Amino acid sequence: MTALPETTQRQLGLVIDLDTCVGCHACVISCKGWNTENYGAPLSDQDPYGADPSGTFLNRVHSYEVQPPDGAAQLVHFPKSCLHCHDAPCVTVCPTGASYKRTEDGIVLVNESDCIGCGLCAWACPYGARELDLAAGVMKKCTLCIDRIYNENLPEEDRVPACVRTCPAGARHFGDLGDPDSDVSKLVVERGGMDLMPEQGTRPVNKYLPPRLKDQIGTAPAAPMPDVTDQPGGFLGWLDKALEKL
Amino acid sequence: MHPAPSVILFSTLSGLGFGLLFWLGLGFPDVSGGVAFVFFAIAYSLAVGGLLASTFHLGHPERAIKAFSQWRTSWLSREGWAAVAALIVGAAFGAGLVYMDQRLAVLGWAASLLSLATVLATSMIYTQLRTVPRWNMPLTPVMYLAYALAGGALLAGQVKFAIGLLIVAGLVQIACWMLGDRALAGSGSTLATATGLGRRGAVRAFEPPHTGNNYLLREMVFVVGRKHAAKLRVIAIALAVVLPVALLMAPFHHVLAALAVLSHVAGVLTSRWLFFAEAEHVVGLYYGKR
Numbered sequence: 001m002t003a004l005p006e007t008t009q010r011q012l013g014l015v016i017d018l019d020t021c022v023g024c025h026a027c028v029i030s031c032k033g034w035n036t037e038n039y040g041a042p043l044s045d046q047d048p049y050g051a052d053p054s055g056t057f058l059n060r061v062h063s064y065e066v067q068p069p070d071g072a073a074q075l076v077h078f079p080k081s082c083l084h085c086h087d088a089p090c091v092t093v094c095p096t097g098a099s100y101k102r103t104e105d106g107i108v109l110v111n112e113s114d115c116i117g118c119g120l121c122a123w124a125c126p127y128g129a130r131e132l133d134l135a136a137g138v139m140k141k142c143t144l145c146i147d148r149i150y151n152e153n154l155p156e157e158d159r160v161p162a163c164v165r166t167c168p169a170g171a172r173h174f175g176d177l178g179d180p181d182s183d184v185s186k187l188v189v190e191r192g193g194m195d196l197m198p199e200q201g202t203r204p205v206n207k208y209l210p211p212r213l214k215d216q217i218g219t220a221p222a223a224p225m226p227d228v229t230d231q232p233g234g235f236l237g238w239l240d241k242a243l244e245k246l
Numbered sequence: 247m248h249p250a251p252s253v254i255l256f257s258t259l260s261g262l263g264f265g266l267l268f269w270l271g272l273g274f275p276d277v278s279g280g281v282a283f284v285f286f287a288i289a290y291s292l293a294v295g296g297l298l299a300s301t302f303h304l305g306h307p308e309r310a311i312k313a314f315s316q317w318r319t320s321w322l323s324r325e326g327w328a329a330v331a332a333l334i335v336g337a338a339f340g341a342g343l344v345y346m347d348q349r350l351a352v353l354g355w356a357a358s359l360l361s362l363a364t365v366l367a368t369s370m371i372y373t374q375l376r377t378v379p380r381w382n383m384p385l386t387p388v389m390y391l392a393y394a395l396a397g398g399a400l401l402a403g404q405v406k407f408a409i410g411l412l413i414v415a416g417l418v419q420i421a422c423w424m425l426g427d428r429a430l431a432g433s434g435s436t437l438a439t440a441t442g443l444g445r446r447g448a449v450r451a452f453e454p455p456h457t458g459n460n461y462l463l464r465e466m467v468f469v470v471g472r473k474h475a476a477k478l479r480v481i482a483i484a485l486a487v488v489l490p491v492a493l494l495m496a497p498f499h500h501v502l503a504a505l506a507v508l509s510h511v512a513g514v515l516t517s518r519w520l521f522f523a524e525a526e527h528v529v530g531l532y533y534g535k536r
Contacts, residue, residue, distance in 0.1 A: 003319050018443075028455075053458045060455035062532055064437075068447035075452060076443060080532065089376065095313035095322035114312055117305015119465065120322055123247070126377045126435070128529035131461040137305025194442040197528065199434040200376055208442055 004091055008106035011178030012144055013084050013205035014164065015187055019212045020171035023063055023077030027163035027172060031059040031081070031142075034162035039147040040112050044135035056133045058082070058142045059163055066211075076211055079172070081163070082129035082142035083196065083204035084108050090121035090130060090141075099139070106178070106205060107146060112138045126200045149174075177205050247378065248468045249522035252302040257368060258514045260296025260329070261390065263289050264361040265398025267336050271358030273351070274404050278343045286340040288401065290333070297329060321374055325367035332360035365394040372521075379429035380525045385422050392418045393486075393514055400510055403503065405494050412494075412510070416487035419517060423479060430526045430536065440531040451534025466527035467535050478520055486513025 035058055036043040045055035059081040067073045084101075088108050091099045098114035099121050101107070110121075115138040122130040122139060130141045145161035148154060158165060164172040175184030184207075187193070193207035266289040270277075277285055301307040314330075316323040336357035342348040369390035372381040396411035437451065438444020490506035490513075530536045 025455075054456075054460050056461065057456075062451070062455050063453035064441055064443060065450045065452040066443050066447045067450070074446070076441070078441060080455075092319040093322065093371075093374065095316050095320045095326065096309070097312070097316050114309070115306065116309045116313060118313075118322065119303070119305075120371065122461070122465065123527070124375055124377060126440075126528045128462045128466070128532060132305060132465075134461070139305075196442055197435055197439050199439060200528070210442060210446070 004086075004088060004101055005103040008102065008178065009104050010176045011084075011086075011106040011205045012149070012175070013106070013177045013184075013207070014081070014144075014161070015173040015175070015177070015184045015193060015207050015209060016079055017171040017173070017191075017209040018076050018078060019209060020169045021061075021077040021079060022169045022171070023061055023075075024168065025061050026166050026168060027079055028057060028059050028061055030162040030166035032057055034145060034148070035140075035143070039143055040110075041133055041136035041138055041140070043140060044133050046134055056131045056140050058129075058131070058140060060128075071214065071216075074211065074214065079163070080127060080129070081206075082108060082125075082144075083127060083202070083206040084142075084144065086203035086205065087201060089124040089126075089200075089202060093120045093124045095120070107144050108141070109143055109146065110139050110141055112136070115139050126197050126202065127204075144174075177207065247522045247525040247527055248465050249519045250303050252299045254515060254518045254522065256296040256300035257390075258296070258511065258518050259292045259299065261365055261368070261394040261514070262397040262401060262511065263292030263294070263296060264329075264332060264364050265394035265396070266401040267293065267332060267398070268358045268361040268395065269398045269402035269404060269407075271336065271339060271354040271356070271361065273349065273354060274399075274402055274407070276349075278347045278349070280344075282340065282343040285402070286336070286344065289336070293329070293333065321367055321370040325364060325371060328360055328364040328367050332357055332364050335360055362391065362394075365390050376433075377528050378525045379433035379435070379528070380426040381521075382433075383422075383425060383429065385418060385425060389415070389418045389422050393517075397510055397514065400490060400494075400507055405498070409491055409494050412487045412491050416483055419483065419486075426524070430528075433528070435528045435531060437531045437534065437536075440528070451532075454533055462529055463533065467530040467533055468523055469535065472524060475520060475524055478516055482513050482516035482520060484513070485509045486517055489513075 032043055043056040047053050059079060062078040062080060064076045064078055065073050066076055084106055088101055091101050096114045096116055098111045100109060117132055117137040119132050122132060130139050133140045149159050151159060160174045164174045173184050173187060175182045177184055179185060188207045191209040193209050195204050270285055270289060301310055313323055314326050317327050335353055339350055339353040339357050342350045366387055369387035373386040376382050392415035396408060396415040399408035399411050437449045441449055443449045489509040493502045493506040496502055526536055
């Protein structure tokens, strides 16, 4: 049933550190690698070596430039995947019950054998976390690597989502955000973790840690180059006048 | 949003079909026998044809029956129920008129009510989406209902009702465009809130996550054709409302009435194309495309 659970026993999710992410896209690749050959339909590509390649990904890394009112502009790499929202609009719009939020751990999943591929859940998601796989005709999304985190055939250190396991910068953290004493919850409190698009009313479980403020070096920023075209003399002056006359 | 032809055809045709069924259920026109058969055949081909067209955009149309299960939360599921109920009750009412010359008024009223419920459910599929501010307003269902009632009256030959309702639909349509143009700004969603980085400074999309196209861009960041939006709005209003009203005001002739219907359908198709093509999904913010 696509009604959302009132509460979930745990709220598993990710905490993504925008200060630490180096934008290497390793999480994108490891996510695609794991999820194309495990739970559910493979993540297909269309025309992968041709002129117009495209494909299904569950995790993508944007890059943004932030220009503070004073100081230098800053580049922020921004990984984005399903936020496993408390009030997930993608779940309630689903006509077949394929889209659901688990009561035991809060993970939002798609039962692919019930999905009719109408795409309405992808429309309902403000974050672009869902992509319809063109080969399988069903909706794909982050499962929080449900087939890793409970998988007792894997060594214990591998029982985290593939993106978290692979991140070389330690920018991705996995844990129970419903438990205020968990490492991830403490990290969110300590670093002022934030919601994306809170005005959409989705109450995301995943949190983003804002980039730390840059150190202020005690010197004034480099002065801009003097304007050479301002009242030029000599050869430049002659050239300027000659060009004006043309 | 991507203006998928199947969805545009569906909402236009089934809106007209259920609009006609609404008027037939109320006894406008009060027909029976062969004439009733023709009216009901038109209503059913439009409504059912539209519903079939809507399954063309599904990834797995063979599982469409499962869409009836989630009526408690999903407007798409409710639409399915309302449509099937309207068609069944309408068929029983129509069979009475066609084969037994009996007007089972209660069945007719139920069919009318269910037809309106179907159009309402269709419009709520779009209205409920906070992610598309242009759709997420109370006027969206009003517009869908107004077009269905006006188009239905036109097909049912109810000239007086049709003229009034066409004008109402036109006014609602213009109000939708005016409010819709301000909706994204009014939603409060910006690249700053999408990234949470707005407190730091001005945010600009620097590099997209992928160099090629993807499902999100194709489906929800449709921008082609918006440059002609103003012209298409004029065309939509002229064809859907102005020309049919003018034709209806002229002395009645079946050719003029047929022209009015064709013009109205072309106008509503244009309006529905704009409804999708102009709708801005907030995910476009992440791509710096808003």
